[in-house]
Amino acid sequence: MDIYQFLSNINFSSVLWQILTPIIFSLADIVTGFIQAIINKNVDSNIMRKGLLHKVLLIIIIILSFLLDITFSLGYISKLVCGYIIIMELVSIAENISKAGIDIGKLKDILNIKKGEEE
Secondary structure (H helix, E strand, C coil), rough: CCCCHHHHHHHCCCHHHHHHHHHHHHHHHHHHHHHHHHCCCCHHHHHHHHHHHHHHHHHHHHHHHHHHHHHCCCCHHHHHHHHHHHHHHHHHHHHHHHHCCCCHHHHHHHHHCCCCCCC
């Protein structure tokens, strides 16, 4: 199975969920990052501002991926982008949870996370 066939077999339940899911995961990353910063007593408005701007850029990338799909009748660019963002946010959420002191088992070793580690 080639990558195009693989991507064509991956389907979100609707376009709305394809857009909302990475945004919801990004919001969860913001919340877990803020909570772990409070727990570790290292809340920093500059880091928060930078993180929020990164999330805005991700939303722009999602919009552009849909534009490419529609313009060139591709149907897989937006799936790839949204899937990647969801995976990226899941990893970041796991890092935040670990930094907050919650044991995530072997996943911590796989991600090479240290408690309180700065980005």
